Each structure stands twice: as C-alpha cells, then as structure tokens.
Amino acid sequence: MQQELYIRILKYCLILLITAIFFFPLYWTLTMVFKSYHEWSTAHGAAIHWWPTHFNFDNITYLFQRQTQHSPLAATATRPLINSIIVSFTGTALAVVLGVLAAYGVSRYKVKKEFPIMLLTLRMFPPVAVLIPLMIMWAFLRFTDTWYGLTLVYGLVTLPFAVWLMLTFFDEIPNELTEAAIVDGCTNWQAFQKVILPLAKGGIASTALFCFILNWSDFAVALSLTTRNMKTVPVYLNMLQTAFEGEQYGPKAALGIIAVIVPVVFGIAIQKYLVRGLTFGAIKK
C-alpha cells in the first residue's frame, strides 16, 4: 500500500514537472508582454523578473504606434497581421477545396493503392529545397509580394496533407451511401454534395485547422517571397530589432501572443466539428 502511494506521488510529480517545462515558454512570453522595458531588457542589469512589477501595455502599443520617439519602426504590426490572416485563410481554403475534391476522387474511383504514399512523399522534402527556383518563377510571373502569390504557394504546399487527411475520412464513409443516393436519382455531384459532404464536416474542419496552422506559422516561404507590402507576422516578428536598442523582446512577446490568439480562436470556432473529426477514425463499427 505504502509503496503504491509513493509511486502515485512520484507519478504526479513527474507529470507536474513535464507540464511546467512545457508551459514555461508560454508563461514567460505572456508575462513579458506586460513587463516594462527595463524588466525584459538586460540594459539595466541582468535581474530576472518572474512577474511584471509595473503592469503595463507598452509592448502592445509599441507595435501599433508609428514613427513616435519610442517607436523607430518603419511599419506597424497591423499590416502583417492582416496579411497573415488573408494568405493563411485563402491558402487553407485553396488546399481544403482542392484536397476534398481530390481525396473523394481517389477514395471512390480506381486509383493506385500507392497513390496516398506517393502524395505524402511530395511533402517529405522541406519547402526550402524548392524555394530558390520558386522565387525566380514567382518573380518572373510577378507574383512576389502579392497575396495571391503566397496563397498559391500555401495552398499547394499544404495540399498533399489535405488530400491525405481527407482520404482517411472519406475511406470511412461507406460507398453504399453514395450508391443509395444515386439509385434515388442523384447525380454523382449531388450525391457528393448532399450526402458525403455533410458527413465529412468533421474531417474538413480538422483538415482546415491543420493546414491553417502550417500556413500561419510559415516563415521561410514568406521571407523569400515578400519584400515590402505582404510581409506576414513571422517575417515581421523577425524584423523587430533596432540598431540602437537591439532585439525588441517585449514587443516580440506581445506579437507572439497575438499570433497565438488567431489559430486558437479559429480552433474554438470549429471545435464542434473538430472533436468528432479527430476521433472519427478511432471508432470501428
């Protein structure tokens, strides 16, 4: 009995420790947002401040104030935020629409068994590998620094994932549902739209969230394909430094937290479908 208790205590201590390690960066970022300059910078000595002593919003306002004495930034964070939202959502929409249609086709019609694996191998190499040729192509097409240029890349880069994920969902939906709808007078497209799509909602939601997170956190593609107007949040985040003050850790933390909010809100918005979507494959009838 005694021994069991010890093991239990030890187990919970371990869980607590691991949780603390995982949550520490989030804790540090979050508290840093509300710290004043001399608390997050090392300019006034290297004292560690675990909690903001002078709770303030300076770091946030810094991001959105343009050309003041305290803000030597050329551009505020507003534009990159809007850019990120536009390209991430449109890129996701592109991947999901094409992915859903392609996956349904692969799932229902005779396609080589190896196809899904072949598809995934497309994503085995890092996007950076094709970045230079892509840059040249995009420059040639005048797609650099445009929202559609990024949308196109994001859509295509996440497409294999979207197809792969949707395939597992479609494979779970019995073909008889389509056949029943067709016998009742539906065309193939109507059967897909009226019978299959409503059933695949959960899958579409989780696929969309997954693609969105990939697009939202992309740095390399956006860095090389944008110059001025279409900078996204990760690229902008990297620029938050000045020659005079060095790395702007405080504002960076603030923007980091803001960047976390968007996917979280998106996730909560589709949560209703998400839970079912993620457990979809787990239950065998």
Added chain:
Amino acid sequence: MADITLDNLVKKFGRQTAVDHLNLSIKDKEFVAILGPSGCGKTTIMNMISGLLNPDSGQVRFDGKVMNKVPPGKRGVGFVFQNYAIFTYMSVYDNIAFGLKVNKIPPSTIDKEVKAVAELLQVDHLLEMNAGKLSVNDMQKVALGRSMVTKPQIFLLDEPLSNLDAALRSKMRAELKKIQQELGQTTIYVTHDQVEAMSLSGKIAVMNFAVLQQYDTPHNIYNHPVNMFVANFIGSPTINFVEATFQSGELILDDFQGFHFPLSSATANQIQTKLKSDKVVIGIRPEHVKVTNGKNGGNSDIKAEIVNYELLGARTVLYMHPSMNTENIIKSTMPSDFKAKNGNFASLTFEEQHLYVFDKESTELVWRTEATWHQSA
C-alpha cells in the same frame, strides 16, 4: 409492370470473374431470391440491375427495354443495402423524403407520401428523430421506406435482414412478404440464408463462383437439386453424401463396407442410361435416414456409431460414423423421443424413393424419383 431479363451478363473485376454468362428472367410481381455463399457474385448482379455497375457484356432488360445505358436514378428501382446506407445526420423524415426531394416533387406531395410510407412501416412516431439514433430494426425499416417512397417498379434487397437478430429477422421476414404482396413490385432479394430464400421467394437462383447453378421454385431446388453443390447448400442439417459404385442394378455403398443396396429395375435402368462411369455419390437428406438403436436392432445391415447428438426440441439430430469408417459423418433427424447415447451403435435404413444419385465426376444429378417434381408455373 416490370419483368426483368438478364441476358448473358458478364462482369469481371480484373482477372476475377464476378458474374459469368448469367441468364435469368424474372416475371412481373415475382419475388426472387438470389442465394449463394459469400463472394459468389450476388451483389454484383444487384448492382448491374440497378445500374450502379455496367456489365462487361450482355444486356439488362426491363419489360423488354434495354437498360444498360439508363442511369440508376432513372431505372425505377429501389435498393435496400445490407448496411442500410441510412443518412445518419438527417431526420427519419428527411431520409424517407430524400428520393422525392431529389426528383423535385412538390412539398405537399412529399409530405403525404412520406407519412403514408412511415405509417405502413410503423415508423410514423419516429419521423422527427435523428436517423443515426434509431435501433437497427427501425433503421432497416427506414431504409426500406426510403426506397419504397419513390414507388419503384423493381425492388432490390441486398441481405436486408442479415444485421438483425434471429427473432427480429423472422418478424421482418413476415413483414417484408406482406409489404411485397401489398405493393406488388418485382422483388429481387439477395441472401446467403437458405431459410430466408425458401420462406420468402417464389423462385430461387442459386449461385456459386459467379455461375448460376439452378433457377427454380424452392420446392424443386430442395427436391431436385441439379448438382451436389445445390443439394449441399440447401437443407439443414445438410444432406448426407455416401460414395457408391453402381453395379449390375445395385448400389454398392463404398462408405459402408460395400453394403449392397438393391434398386428397382426401373430405377436401375434410368441410372444406367444417364451414367458415364460407375462411380456415383448418393445423397440422402437427414430426415430420410431412419435410425434404430442397437447393433442388431432393425432389419438393416448398415451400421453406424453415434458420435454426437443435438437435442433441438422438436427433433434430435444424430451424428454418426459408419462403422470402420471415421471419415464420413452421417446425419439423421429423429423424433425427440429417440434415446441417443454417444458411442452406441445403430442401424440405418433409407428408401430408394428418397435417394439423390449424383455422378461422382461431374457432381450432377443423375437420378431422382419423379414423384417429387413440381412443374413450375
């Protein structure tokens, strides 16, 4: 009016032949069962009739009209799938109304039709319920209702009762038969359950390995199977097979130490004319094997040892080894007052009029008494 003609239908999947030169003609209002073991091409036939699959060659005709190019939705068939294919995220009402809505029927008519069908199937109290929450029994009814509501001329049922438990199955069997008689559609019913096929249908098509074996009334299928496969597939417990040699008007039962079974001269002549070699297999239904307890009991020299028995209430099924031969098992159904004991010896008797004689090589039926033959209508 809808009679169905299948003319030389062939369907292959890769190298596998699913349906091999199938000819079948089904009359209007007829209830036909397609019976066969799993994977013998039953569902493929249904899919070709409904239009979900195109045959590689051959024709599907309804009332003489070739349907090969007509899309499934325009063929006027209702299809009930084995797993029901219920649209689980819709209400029962929307499920039943689906076919009507797709065909753009005015809402007032839809409402009337859905309610009429729901009432017939006794699911009218469930109309507002989510179809995913239904019991299996009700799901089955909704699936039936969904294909009935469009008033198809042809009804295709693909193992509709296989997911139900035994008690429910016999109840639904009766209901199905009643509904079919009321609505009078031509119905094709796929099953691997011989009881369903025998009890429901006017005619049975027995399939094996993509080939139609026999297409006849349940009575003739049981009493005049064309070959050993059909004889073995229909009947429970299954028919007994005993290897024998046909010699000078007698059957020498190889499985029973060469016991001589005398035949009437008329029978012997009939067998003689049809037989190619002298090796035959005789079939005897378990209900025709009479058993007398004791080594010296009865007036027969065919001896067997009881190795197992099952008390089924109304009757007792005996499993016996012919003496000195443990490879073959002879089954017999006896009245329930029969005193069976494992290890006991018994004497077996059976009569000529109950024999099925098959050619051993071709497995085809060579002789069966004409008395049991019913000319099908």
